[in-house]
Amino acid sequence: MNIHFAHPMYLWALLGLIIPLWMHFYHKKAAKVLYYSDLSWLEKIHQEGKGLKQVQKFWLLLARLLSLFFLILGFANPLGPISFQRNAKSKLILYVDNSPAQVLAARKAFLAKSTSLRASPNGQAHLFFNDFESQDFESKTWPQIREHWNQRGPGLEPIKASQIVTHSQQIAEENQQEPLLYWFSNFPKNKSLPSFPNKGTYVLQPFPAINSDNVFVDSVYLSNKFIRPNTSYELIVRLKNGGTQAANKRQISLYLNDFMMATQSVTLEPAESSELRFPFSLTKSGVYRAKLLSDDPVAFDNNFYFMLQSSAARKIYVVGNAQNLEKVFEKEEFFEFKSIQASEILPAHLPEDAFVCLVGVEDRTATDWKALNTWVSQGHSLAIIPNNSPNEAILQDLNRFLAGTGKQLAQTSTSELPVQQVSSRQSFFQEILAKKSLNNAAKLWTSKPLWEWNPGNEVLISWMNGKPFLEKLKVGQGTVFLFSSHVVAPQDGFNKHGLFLPVWHEMVLSSGMSPVLHQRISSQGIEIKASADFVYQSAEKSLLNWRKQGENFIPEQNWLGKSWLCRIPQAMMQDLRSGANGFIEAQIGGKTLATLALNYPKEFSQLATYSKKELEEHYADQKQVSISQEVPTGLGEDYPRTSWALYCFGLALFFFLVEMALVLWNSRSSRTSSVNR
Secondary structure (H helix, E strand, O other): OOOOOOOHHHHHHHHHHHHHHHHHHHHOOOOOOOOOOOOOHHHHOOOHHHHHHHHHHHHHHHHHHHHHHHHHHHOOEEEEEEOOOOOOOEEEEEEOOOOOOOOOHHHHHHHHHEEEEEOOOOEEEEEOOOOHHHHHHHOOEEHHHHHHHHOOOOOOOOOOHHHHHHHHHHHHHOOOOOOOOEEEEOEOOOOOOOOOOOOOOOEEEEOOOOOOEEEEEEEEEEOOOOOOOOOOOOEEEEEEOOOOOOOOEEEEEEEEOOEEEEEEEEOOOOOEEEEEEEEOOOOOOOOEEEEEEEOOOHHHEEEEEEEEOOOOOOEEEEEEEOOOHHHOOOOOOOOEEEEOHHHHHHHHHOOOOEEEEEEEEOOOOOHHHHHHHHHHHHHOOEEOOOOOOOHHHHHHHHHHOOOHOOOOOOEEOOOOOOOOOOOOOOOOHHHHHHHHOHHHHHHOOEEOOEEEEOOOOOEEEEEEOOOOOEEEEOOOOOEEEEEEEOOOOOOOOOOOOHHHHHHHHHHHOOOOOOOOEEEEOOOOOOOEEEOOOOOOOOOOOOEEEEEEOEEOOOOOEEOOOOEEEEEOOOHHHHOOOOOOHHHHHHHEEEEEEEEEEOOOOHHHHHOOOHHHEEEHHHHHOOOOEEEEEOOOOOOOOOOOEEHHHHHHHHHHHHHHHHHHHHHHHHHHHHOOOOOOO
């Protein structure tokens, strides 16, 4: 019979049974000889047989020992089976949602669930969190499960419900059983509820919801795309209340290099968004560490970190006949215009921050287009302008270059066409039309198309027949601005239009490096680019270290040829004092290569969750799914168990009464024995 004790430390008290045993045998030691002057006094003493007296003392000792024995067992609380016929159950699988909203924002409720688990060493179960690990397939005892739960930091993987169900099925298959899954989560409303198969048993255990307001930064951008030192600009901060209560006059403060620049207040209803504008200026060139601080009760996302930098001069490299393009940029000091030869357009000869304009597509080989595709895919910008109507061979090379965009260029015989009126609703034109008279900008012009293609999502200017005049295409991480007419020719209508200059300025500025730099923590990893002069030597000598608030961390990293792909280190995720967000210096050998500003994903800041009633209504027709807010007392046992403490206390009381009865009987026998003097 398999019996365990809830409080085994009390069993040490069984050593105390030695005391009554010692007292019993101590009084049975050999009799001493006593000398009397006159033995006549002893002649008429009633002689009682020793046999009966010894039996009485033995039963008295046994009752006393049993009374103490069962009293100690009662305090140790023995746990035994309800039925002695053992019916083994399937091993439990526990999934615990350890998102920052749970571990950091509601840690008390997160830990309260773990302490409600049984601490019995008998049962075993599988435990896994958002950040899957290989050890999840290994069963753990309940003390180990509670220890893992209590020490777990936030999991930053935005995991899908289907992944959790699949993972539990894999664990069940390893154990040759049907899934028996306990799902601990707050069940946020910004995620769809899980779907469960018919086979298996699934128990949803909701965490207590966080009933509070939670103001977080949705996005940050600037009033101008180009930032010059000692010039006033506005930082536009879009805020959202992801909580369940109204945020009343919450303070939002802007800091630059730990110096507070401005503070504003905001009032937001749940799920409401609003924008604040903070004036600022950068006194010198370089990079500034900036952060936005809010004061709502949910503190883990109250700091939003980002970098601000003054813009470097934009380099415009033109291949081919520049004609009127040089005049577009010559009067602005933050543009550096340069006309280059076709041989210089190869990626090895181009700087990282160059905006390249290709006027004419003739005399480019397939190898040139392939190299150019690689360069653009790395995050660079290219404008393509046809010089003449291209032949089929040139179009084939271009279509291979644009293969990832789904575009197919084709020849066109269309004569001159007017363009459609541009829309102020396009973000590309909002700033342009804010500076120009809408009436002047709305006047149409006429041009001759040299090729055509089907329009996509980012057509900036269209012909009257619906075909694109200018479209912005995404190639890898870079951008291609594709024109369909020879726009730099003097006879082209666009060349003489009022939008010609601002459109070119906007293309160059919008494709430059953003003055606001920040990243959201991603499960795919964080890419850190190496400097142009960096030479990778070996995994040991080129190991990237992260330094945060004076502490060093080594992330899991892969070298991709020109950059590292890093994962947030577990030690950083489990640091509940500072968390995984903040400023991080990426270093090699003590030398800083880059400074990162990391923030939690926006979805972790949403506090609205499904209630127990909503969960019950959703799964009303699924018998394999149940919802419970209390953890069952028998959770984790191999088979049902019950406490035998009351039985032990009852037996202790019974043998105590037997002992008392024997003492009374023994004393009465002594009184009734006649003594004749």
